Amino acid sequence: MADIRFDGKVAIVTGSGGGLGRQHALELARRGARVVVNDLGGSVDGSGGGSDAANAVVEEIKAFGGEAIANGSSVTDDAGVALMVKHAMDAWGRIDVLVANAGVLRDKTFSKMEIADFEFVLNVHLMGTVKPAKAVWEIMKTQNYGRIVCTTSSSGLYGNFGQSNYGAAKLGIIGFMNTLKLEGQKNNIHVNAVSPVAATRMTENLGMPQEIFDRLKPEYVTPGVVFLCSEEAPTGCIMTAGAGAFALARIVETEGAYLGEGGLSVEEVRDNWGKITDPAGQQAYQAGGEQTGKFFRKLQGG
Template identity: 50%
Template structure:
């Protein structure tokens, strides 16, 4: 099989100064993409700023013969996000790929979490992904092509103690991804999301140290690169990835129970087992499909 290449493509990778983002940027550049390496340069809680991390990745790319430029803009700020896309346009004339990877952590049990800690995490992960994609979207639509890869998390899909802010942002990105897929379909834009498990500075306190080698970032990037490739057919999907394993995550619905009679608290109680039945599962492609069983019940 031939090597997957990205020659002529321009990619933006946010949060690319360290960890997963750095690996994504290096891989895309090594395969021919021109890359905007974005990183604010703060610590993992979002404090501080430095142009150093992004520039170091750019230097590594250019030393290897690739093309890249650094952008230290803040994805959570509208001007910063727009500036990242402007950097791509100024340096390379277009943008084809957006990898939303930037994120911070402000972990705290829910009873101790402040409004500021909640808002700060939402601002980078969810608002930042919206702002950068929003700035790139008109250009993707106009050229009739684009790939967007968002970074969700198992914590968002399944919840995790001490991460109400992070989990909320990451599950929000699932809905964001699925909506982008619907709205981008007729413009050749495909959007997918990953839910990675990897050993980085963001997760070193959450994952066992014994798994550091097995859960390297190099076990995640190949999926990101594939989802960013022109040949990918899927859109609106979420994949968990880590340690060499990839699996598709489904948002599914059980068979449920229904009645044409007016619901009562007692009817809910009396049919609780049927309401909670997990099989057979149905996976829907859009809200209209999901409403199908209800419409059938109402019209039968």
Template identity: 55%
Template sequence: MGAIDFKGRVAIVTGAGVGLGRSHALGLAARGAKVVINDLGVSRDGTGTSSEAALSVVEEIKAMGGEAIAHGADVSDEAAVKDMVAQAMAAWGRIDICVNNAGILMDKTFSKMEMSAFRKVVDVHLIGTANVAHACWPIMREQKYGRIVLTSSASGLYGNFGQSNYGAAKAAMLGLMNVLHMEGARDNIRVNTLAPTAATRMTADLLPPEAQELLAPETITPGLLYLVSEDAPSQVILGAGAGSYAETRVYETQGITLIGDENTPEAVAAQFDQIRDDKTQEQLDGAFGQTKKYALNAAQAQGLKLDW
């Protein structure tokens, strides 16, 4: 594989004023991309607004000889996102890359959390991601080219105490990616998910100083740049942190099939270890793949021939 570059490409990076988003934007610009620096300028919990951070990144990019514009759209506001996309099109006439990075934290245990806080975090992470991808989608379809990255988290993939709102929103990236991957394939739109572990203001209270140095955002951005490159894969969850990269996959065990009077909760309980046995696990290629598997298992158990 040759050098990865983004000359002639236009990218939108949300939450690009600080932390991971800033690192991603600078990485794209350093390799030739024109970049929309989106940042509402809110604090970690989503309060307050300021354009200072986004404008600062724009100046950094211009100082390196690149092109960038700032936009302060709240990604959870569909109209503001459409305006951002319209300004990018007016400036450069295309959008090739969409990096959904913007996010907030409003951590509390589920019993103490107000549902307004749950809804706000989901609105920013999930609805915000969908808003930006949806606004870019018709442009990418017409171009027959698009690269979209969603940002998940170990909190969504594996859970983290006190983050039910954040974890739910981040887990939702898996479902969104899977469907957009299928729907975008014919138009050369590739959709992947980054699951980063980085030392940013979002994790400032959670990591010891020595870990923060190892987990700098710049150690993650190379993985992001590959996921939005011309030769990028699609439908990949890439874990990244401190220069380490790994793929997260969802598997399903072979399981068991219970027919007729055998299909009881007691039988499920008695064979639960076999249901969970991972020796024969496999990766399914879509929701219908599971349907087909179960129907074929049932047909085989009953001695039926299913022409599928």
């Protein structure tokens, strides 16, 4: 089979001044994409900022003959996001790929967390995915082509101590993706998510042994992300990736049990909990209406 290439295509990668985003930008450029390297240049908690990181990645790309421009906009700033898209359109006239990778951490247990820290992390991760996606959506619809890759996390899919803000944002991204995959289908816009496990600035304080940390290189996640950016990409998938391993995460629902309507009680739910939670026949629905359809089927069957 032919190599996956991006010749003639334009990609925006947010948060690509280092870590995962840098690797995604570099690989897309190596495969022919013209890349907007977006990075605010702040610290892990979102403070500070500067253009040095984005400029350095642009120079790396240019050094191997690729095309790239730097952008220092915050993904939470409407005017900044509009400017990022304008830079891409002014330079190359189209946008084919958006990798929404920018993120921050402000970890604390929920009892100690200030609402401001909850809102800030939610804004960067969730709205920092929504705003760039909104800014490129009509462009992709007009082109009848687009690929969007959102960045989720196991903290959102499964939970993680001290990350209620981060986890809420990351699972919110999945809800966002699940609707965009439906709305984008007729215009060949595919929307997927990656849940990465990688050694970056955001994970260096986890206390894992160095030999494990060394095997979680960001570049071991990037091949999966770049595949999700390609013409051959699926849509509506949650790909998990780390240390060269790749898997698919799904939200599944059991078949459940119909308990009837007459005399329905709390005790009946308790007494039938085993049937309600029985994994036999569970499904991963492609749209919310499929769940509604199941309940109507059970109502008719009952």
